[in-house]
Amino acid sequence: MINLEKLFSKNALGMKRSEIRELLKVTRRPEIISFAGGLPAPELFPVEEVKEVTDYILEKEGKIALQYGPTEGDTRLKEELVKHMEEEGLKTEVENILVVSASQQALDLVAKVFLNRKDVVFVEEPTYVGGIQAFNSYGARMVPVKSDEDGILPEELEKSIVELIKNGFRSQLKLIYIIPDFQNPSGITTSLERRKSLLEIAEKYDLIVIEDTPYRQLRYRGETVAPIYSLENSGRVISLFTFSKIFAPGFRLGWIVGSKEIIEKIIMAKQAADLCTSPFTQSITYEYLRRGYLKKQIKLIKENYKEKMEIMLESLEKEMPSLEGLKWTKPDGGLFLWVTLPEYMDSRELFLKAIDKKVAYVVGDAFHPQAKMKNAFRLNFSYPSPKKIREGVKRLADAISEYNDEIKGKKLKDAVIFP
Helix, strand or coil: CCCHHHHCCHHHHCCCCCHHHHHHHHHCCCCCEECCCCCCCHHHCCHHHHHHHHHHHHHHHHHHHCCCCCCCCCHHHHHHHHHHHHCCCCCCCHHHEEEECHHHHHHHHHHHHHCCCCCEEEEEECCCHHHHHHHHCCCCEEEEEEEECCEECHHHHHHHHHHHHHCCCHHHEEEEEECCCCCCCCCCCCCHHHHHHHHHHHHHHCCEEEEECCCCCCECCCCCCCCHHHHCCCCCEEEEEECCCCCCHHHCCEEEECCHHHHHHHHHHHHHHCCCCCHHHHHHHHHHHHCCHHHHHHHHHHHHHHHHHHHHHHHHHHHCCCCCCCEECCCCECCEEEEECCCCCCHHHHHHHHHHCCEECEEHHHHCCCCCCCCEEEEECCCCCHHHHHHHHHHHHHHHHHHHHHHHHHHHHHCCCCC
16 A cells, blocks of 8 residues: 655645635535635626626637736736726736736745745734645744734734744744735724834834735725735735635636736746636636726625625624623624634534534634634625525524533533532
């Protein structure tokens, strides 16, 4: 029998299945109301517009669109992206953009380019499970940094950096990974002051900042905060974007913005990975943007998700039991919010009870590199209907109440009563 453990690379041995992908297998049962996946609402997909644009592309340039394309991406699409980002307060040039197969590939390529085994990546606590997976696959050491309602805590970040330098890890400090807008999983937005402080720390200790911003355009209330990329000019910020949440996840299309030197190196890494992102989907997306359809689509999505978010927040206020330590974030946009349970509860144990009630979420420790967020979980509001959101939150509240009663009952049973 072949000994594959001996033959697999160290990187392969360090790979793990996605926590969320595994949990989603349980939630696919039709009777389950799922708040688990970060799925866009399929009823909003612009099917007719995509049909129209696809027919046009096949008729006008089918022989080109179905051929291989440049690794850097379709120049026409990148020119549209320059205009698109300028409206969002981010000025850049075509040469600073690399089209990729959505932001998950971007994470993998950035990790591939910057990380040696045991190099350090500072991440928010909690952080995106896909980031954990990408960094873990290259043998990185992830250091979680505490966050509050305004984002990552600069003093905690610098404290971690100083401690690692004292312990001889100076040369291994590489990246700060942050999702500043409507963070996945917490839903919080990093304040402008925190963004500036983060950049000061990155400059002081010569670190690269990875700004992952798939939800930036999905703001439903409050004032827009400047992108981190726009706040500095030293070339140490790399911004990751995707069409998955604002257009169609099935296109697997995204883009990276960074200095020309960094983009050039990532292009080399991408050439080894897939030669190029689909020229066909790039051509369709270029024409879709050119016709102004994306702006209309984002407006439609925002209206729909805003209503769903408000319904979920109202339902949580109405249905959740009054327990000390039970709370949730109140996002200004995005797809998610974060529920913190009383410290004596375990979201994995609660998950089984929630499934019995036919409702699902993602457990909190999936969003921590060392799985240290036992009493928390993530809820998604973009995918389920308003009716299912109301019913699902009610089921979840019932599960929490029953779990709390069970814990209290067990404590009473185990208590030693002296005469």
